Amino acid sequence: MKKIYAIKAAMLALLLGGGYALADEDVKVGFALALSGFIAPYDDGPYKAAQLAIDDINTKGGLLGKKLIAVASDTKSDVDVGAIAATDVIGKGARVIMVTCDFDFGAPAAIVAQSQNVFAFSSCAADPKFGVQGIGPNAYTLATATLTQGSILAEFAYKQANLKTAYLLTDTSGEYMKSLCASFERRFIELAGEAGIVGKDNFHGLNDTSIAGQISRLKASPKQPEAVMFCGAGSAGASFIRQIRATGIDLPLLAGESMDGAYWLGAVPDLSNFYVLAYGSAFGNDPDAKINDFTTRFTAKFGEQPATSHALTGYSVIEAWALAVERAGTFDTDAVRAELDKLKDEPFLAGKTSFTPEAHINLDRPMLVFNIVNGKHEPIGRFSSEVIPELKF
Template sequence: MALASSVAPAQEAEPIKIGFATALSGWLAAYDQEPHQAAILKIEEINKAGGLLGRKIEYQVTDTKTDLTLTANVAASLIDWGANMLVVPPDFDYGAPAAFMAQNANLIAISTGASDPKMGVQGVGSNVFSAHSAGQAAGIVMAEYAHDKMNAKTAFMLEDVSLEAHKSSCAGFVAGWENKGGELVGRDSFRMEDTSIAAQITRIKGLASEPDIIFLCSGLPQGASAVRQVRAAGIDTPILAEAGMSGDYWLGGVPNLKDFYVPTLMSISDDPRPEVNKFIEAYKARWGALPTTEFSILGYCTIEQWAAAVEQAQSVETEVVLAVMNQFEDQPTTCGPTSYSDQIHIQVSRPQLIARVENGSFRSVEIFRNQFVPDLKLLLRSSN
């Protein structure tokens, strides 16, 4: 017996288990698939380098099919399998059931891309994290960018009130803009189902003087429709939007679009950061194709940040890892500096790569980081 244990090689130590409750089918798959693949890439890199704490990382992925009930069941079965940590879908509504199960099983759950702070301490639970930035932060980033880099003083805000995600980024914009001393000369709202925003455009046209920028918190496709209609009305004011509108594929609907800015996580074609480009190449080598969405990188740093915490804690036990993660301050990851506290489990000041539409596609402009940080009150209230 003693002989056997003394020659036990490192690889035979008990593996670390990561469970993936992932939408491989259904509409959410478009946002979950690539981050998942990036996460696997990272796991394989870690294993190749000798594992985590000398142990191999094993993973199991089960399809949630973008179904709420199934998501909870998937999480339960992964917990039964013995997962030490759960990676859950990048959406509050569709990720929470899995995160909740993890919380109750005293496991850490990380959502690759939820932008709702409720995927965190005050919402699902104190073991739950999001690797992404809060929606409010996107609004703050654009507000500060407009003020600092575009010398904008006046802004008009057009708010898509159909989804919480958009309302949060508008709430963030207002807070960030006012903090910088900018003037909000007007605001209006519209909904996903609206065929026409003629009345809202009339309001913009009716302003005493043209605003320096228009902030649009919306997603696709209604955001594209709004941009098209604004430009068709002869309004050439620079438009700043939130992350939901990145991606070249919708630009065909607004030909010759100019002066349209979004905050992005990374650029697949012209990112200025070497570590990001390294990730993109590794992804392509592993999966045979370039990632098509910027959110893929979040899956990579989800594993990256948890592994870093485990290394520091020298354990996979939830309490210990939690304590380390709650003290992350600008912890370097491929996605950028990552910070958490025991109250805030989502990014609120991660530098963004600002991109601008030029000649029918998004081109990177520069990296920008917001100074103003949303407090808990702003994070947990979406309307203002």
């Protein structure tokens, strides 16, 4: 209820302020992101990468001859501040905004943008509700859907790593984690049968500090799994992984791109046997030279490598919107939306990207699988889901 009131208050403030100002010579790109707080590692890289993409466009003469200008507002990793941040940047004239890399934290800002007929792109909200069905026709995400991520991990585990049974540990504090584990379970059962899932348990990443009970139940499972599918995120996820390893459980762990990056690895020294999905490598060792070149340019501009590969999706937010603007020949929202909804297998930095009027998220895109060995990310290769998931709500 508190979230709903915050969104309504922000929308009222925007309406009383007259909405966004019409662009003159410059076109403003807004960022309503977590630039501080615990979500910041997921938004910092995309924000900086988007700035790099804006620089690239401006260096070539701008977009439709107009210079792009970034305007930002910090949500401080507070879900209730998202709507306020969106109101701020739209009020400053933003014609498109980027919101937080998560459905739960990005949706409030996206709802405000939708109400003003402004585009809201998430760099990497992977829950399928971020789009037409969950927010509205102006909401897009450059993520690969959790439906696909879970399927890729299930197929990799069963066919590439020869892991025939799995145990699920799901963080229920976010839609991404719940959707990821549900998708993995569905596909793994298709491959291994019902007996392939030997157990499952839940924890709450925002409230729990210990998963001792879950670990005890895992160790007491009548049939021990060959792998654990861990659907957690960030620093909290790192704490739980440390607890798992500290009890002597050395089973292969599988994780989605919510555990991408090395910023959390200090909490689990010399971690090994950990398979994690990513959009690409932030470490300069991607199989795709184009991504390594991006990492080099990013590092030169900002003085450090991206915290995660979500930077690739941040760059591609600008790529997607700019390409649609060019094809439409205008910044008009309705005309640009029509072009966005026709994008098909576009070779963006984040990977091939397609949108339709019904699906504003990617369902058919290869992703990179790493094996973390002694604390180092070793890329195995890019894998696609053999079965393209159906978008259901």
